[in-house]
Amino acid sequence: MALHYRKTRDGQWVAYGPAAEVVVGEVEVTKRDCSTKRETIERVGRPFISDGAEMAYGYLRAPACDNCAQPGAKHHRLDSNGVRGQVCDRCRFEPSYTLSFG
Numbered sequence: 001m002a003l004h005y006r007k008t009r010d011g012q013w014v015a016y017g018p019a020a021e022v023v024v025g026e027v028e029v030t031k032r033d034c035s036t037k038r039e040t041i042e043r044v045g046r047p048f049i050s051d052g053a054e055m056a057y058g059y060l061r062a063p064a065c066d067n068c069a070q071p072g073a074k075h076h077r078l079d080s081n082g083v084r085g086q087v088c089d090r091c092r093f094e095p096s097y098t099l100s101f102g
């Protein structure tokens with residue numbers, strides 16, 4: 001069985017799967033369209049039983065900001081050249097002509 005994305009009650013994306021496979025470090029998570037994405041699990045939640053199997057949530061490390069390279073990117077923006085990227089809370093309010101994702 002593979003890990004899948006789940007959204008927690010407070011809107012955070014986590015990796016969800018059998019507790020034995022939800023481990024801290026690099027994992028592959030399967031998306032709804034069956035493609036996979038490499039993610040880093042930073043913290044594993046307390047395992048719980050679902051349909052007789054022991055399952056767990058793996059809390060994912062936020063990707064690095066495309067503008068300042070600090071971790072915590074979660075806002076989609078376009079930079080001064082129209083390149084799509086993800087930025088952190090701090091860079092979110094920068095005007096787009098100051099952003100550069102290249």
Ligand SMILES: [Zn+2]
Nearest residue numbers: 065068088091
């Ligand atoms: Zn930033």
